[in-house]
Amino acid sequence: MEGETIVKERRILVAVDESEESMYALSWCLNDLLSLHTNTNTTVLLLYVKPPPPAYSSLDATEYIFAGDAIASMEKYSRDLAHSVMSRAEEVYRDFHPRVKVEKKVGSGDAKEVICVAVEKLGADILVMGSHDYGFFKRALLGSVSDYCTKHVKCPLVVVKRPKNV
Amino acid sequence: MEGETIVKERRILVAVDESEESMYALSWCLNDLLSLHTNTNTTVLLLYVKPPPPAYSSLDATEYIFAGDAIASMEKYSRDLAHSVMSRAEEVYRDFHPRVKVEKKVGSGDAKEVICVAVEKLGADILVMGSHDYGFFKRALLGSVSDYCTKHVKCPLVVVKRPKNV
Numbered sequence: 001m002e003g004e005t006i007v008k009e010r011r012i013l014v015a016v017d018e019s020e021e022s023m024y025a026l027s028w029c030l031n032d033l034l035s036l037h038t039n040t041n042t043t044v045l046l047l048y049v050k051p052p053p054p055a056y057s058s059l060d061a062t063e064y065i066f067a068g069d070a071i072a073s074m075e076k077y078s079r080d081l082a083h084s085v086m087s088r089a090e091e092v093y094r095d096f097h098p099r100v101k102v103e104k105k106v107g108s109g110d111a112k113e114v115i116c117v118a119v120e121k122l123g124a125d126i127l128v129m130g131s132h133d134y135g136f137f138k139r140a141l142l143g144s145v146s147d148y149c150t151k152h153v154k155c156p157l158v159v160v161k162r163p164k165n166v
Numbered sequence: 167m168e169g170e171t172i173v174k175e176r177r178i179l180v181a182v183d184e185s186e187e188s189m190y191a192l193s194w195c196l197n198d199l200l201s202l203h204t205n206t207n208t209t210v211l212l213l214y215v216k217p218p219p220p221a222y223s224s225l226d227a228t229e230y231i232f233a234g235d236a237i238a239s240m241e242k243y244s245r246d247l248a249h250s251v252m253s254r255a256e257e258v259y260r261d262f263h264p265r266v267k268v269e270k271k272v273g274s275g276d277a278k279e280v281i282c283v284a285v286e287k288l289g290a291d292i293l294v295m296g297s298h299d300y301g302f303f304k305r306a307l308l309g310s311v312s313d314y315c316t317k318h319v320k321c322p323l324v325v326v327k328r329p330k331n332v
Binding site for chain 2: 028032125126131144146147150151153154155156157158159160161163
């Protein structure tokens with residue numbers, strides 16, 4: 001390897017979901033965070049987290065059949081949603097590819113917990129996510145993914161707020 | 167200006183205080199965040215916020231004299247602290263200067279509010295701050311500056327956690 005310049009790989013994990021805010025965060029990451037970085041070896045890891053499958057533990061046979069249909073239908077919906085989110089993301093990063101390497105990851109479970117685990121497992125150097133700007137009640141009910149991640153991830157976290165006029 | 171490449175100036179506001187966490191955030195900003203921006207015209211704005219001066223509104227003459235001394239002494243302490251923080255910051259950014267322009271700003275008041283106002287007034291593109299990782303009780307008492315800023319600043323916010331082994 002003598003004489004070669006070894007450029008350290010940077011791994012940026014971008015958490016994406018159905019929201020415009022997350023697509024804006026991805027776009028900001030590509031346009032601003034990575035702007036003009038011709039020398040670096042960067043991989044963008046796109047992470048979409050599906051909600052956990054519902055648990056049915058105490059159902060009789062009839063309910064089970066019904067529940068079976070419902071679960072299959074929800075799972076299809078969940079897969080479709082993941083596909084739709086990744087397709088939207090592809091539109092956003094198309095112009096940057098292949099200059100920036102992109103890897104897609106789909107997880108399942110509580111989004112904030114899955115994101116924190118993924119940061120560790122995928123060896124991310126930076127975590128980027130959109131800010132949903134929920135109102136007080138929605139935030140109180142749902143909790144804030146970014147607040148949780150601020151406290152639990154070990155790498156730097158970028159919270160990107162979408163301007164009102166975009 | 168024909169034929170010239172005009173590189174947009176980027177203004178990165180780094181909130182610094184007495185903590186090791188904020189110095190680590192500044193160091194991460196220079197070493198990692200800016201290494202993604204090798205060609206850009208970047209200014210790092212270092213912001214230190216002094217606590218607000220105490221308010222004495224209903225003092226008699228004797229107390230006033232005493233309070234006057236105490237205030238002068240606290241103000242000196244506050245100035246010394248600001249000077250000490252900026253000196254520590256200088257050690258951190260010395261090797262990057264003059265490649266990266268650095269401007270120092272000192273504010274006074276409630277840190278989280280002053281930081282949010284400064285982001286707007288100074289036209290910052292990114293806000294960088296350390297994560298103090300306080301325990302539950304200290305966080306409940308003091309509130310979290312980064313939580314407040316996540317909700318109130320309009321630009322992307324980077325929260326940098328200092329690894330345990332640094």
